[in-house]
Amino acid sequence: MPRARLTPLSVTEAGAALIDEIGFANLSMGLLAERLGVKTPALYKHVTSQADLAHRIAVRAMAEFADAIRDAIQGRAGSDALAAGAQAMRTYVREHPGQYAAADAASRPTGPDDPIIPAVERVVASWAAMLRGYHLDSSQEIHALRMLRSVLHGFSTLEAAGGFQIDAPVDDSFTWMVNFLDRGLRDIPTGSAPVS
């Protein structure tokens, strides 16, 4: 019987493809083994557990996600950078819902040398670079960053989950929302935010 020649990397990649098809919650060792033409226990020669597999998928996904955001923002500024970055995020989540869910679930690092940390930092750095085009007060940057992350994460995951039921084009809502954010960011009162 010929060998399958698996590696941690090839197992992770196959897992990443599978998780997008069946959903994060439905990932199972048996399904992945079948997909790779191998019996379930063989996977444990390359991956220590299902949690380890999920984490490897998450790291890989976060890195690809960071690349996508960086590439979209690259060479643009201000409104253009915001629109391109937001669209890149939405596209990534739509095309890789399982991997995004895995990355999201693993985004709290398990330790100080968790390889997801640099990947997360690259994402944050891209959003921060994009926001720099709006010349915000430094005390407000973190708030704007958190808002941006919240709104894009919320929209993308709700869309991927089929959460927008009403019959109105989701594309239009997304464009409207990005324009709303752009307008608000271009017209921020200076000084620290007034607390109600």
Add this chain to the structure above:
Amino acid sequence: MPRARLTPLSVTEAGAALIDEIGFANLSMGLLAERLGVKTPALYKHVTSQADLAHRIAVRAMAEFADAIRDAIQGRAGSDALAAGAQAMRTYVREHPGQYAAADAASRPTGPDDPIIPAVERVVASWAAMLRGYHLDSSQEIHALRMLRSVLHGFSTLEAAGGFQIDAPVDDSFTWMVNFLDRGLRDIPTGSAPVS
């Protein structure tokens, strides 16, 4: 041996309490049975499956969530209503992370008579009533609603998951974000949204 006198309702309520303690993904029939002082199969006399239990928890949670939003908005208008509603949502998710996750997972109805439908509709109606205070163009209401839902859902779930790592007060970011939204909503260009 005395009987436990369980009902579908009491099982659902115990499940709701448990899911907030251990998290949506960790809910198990065995754990809930133990919590109720009963053997696992006893639960199946009141609930047809774990999926059924999760769905009942979700319906209950969505209804309580709808109440919380309605009560917060009640008697307020404009900025006050937005701030109160947003805070109510954030508080609900923080206090009931498991139930919110269950409600979120079940928010796509399984059929036309799924009891989650009216609960979801009440939530939407509250947000729509709140937005009415901003006198938006009717063509833009749905977009504003989706944005609001996205941003509050995103912020709340990220916060509940411990996603805001940087050392800056999350309360301040939330207030800043709500103010940002309020400013933007009070100053919306009329006519249909410009599409880039």
Add this chain to the structure above:
DNA sequence: CCTGTAAGTTAATGGCGTTAACCAGCTGTG
């Protein structure tokens, strides 16, 4: 060639959700 190791295999364990078969406590009737 041939030997050792690493990548597969089959077999076994334990935890879960679920179902079947059984039994006992409450309830409503004579």
Add this chain to the structure above:
DNA sequence: CACAGCTGGTTAACGCCATTAACTTACAGG
């Protein structure tokens, strides 16, 4: 007050899944 039946519990058993152990065999280096 008895007792019959339903209803809400029990124990036992099944199948699926993650994981581990014990084994075997393909292949790489000497």
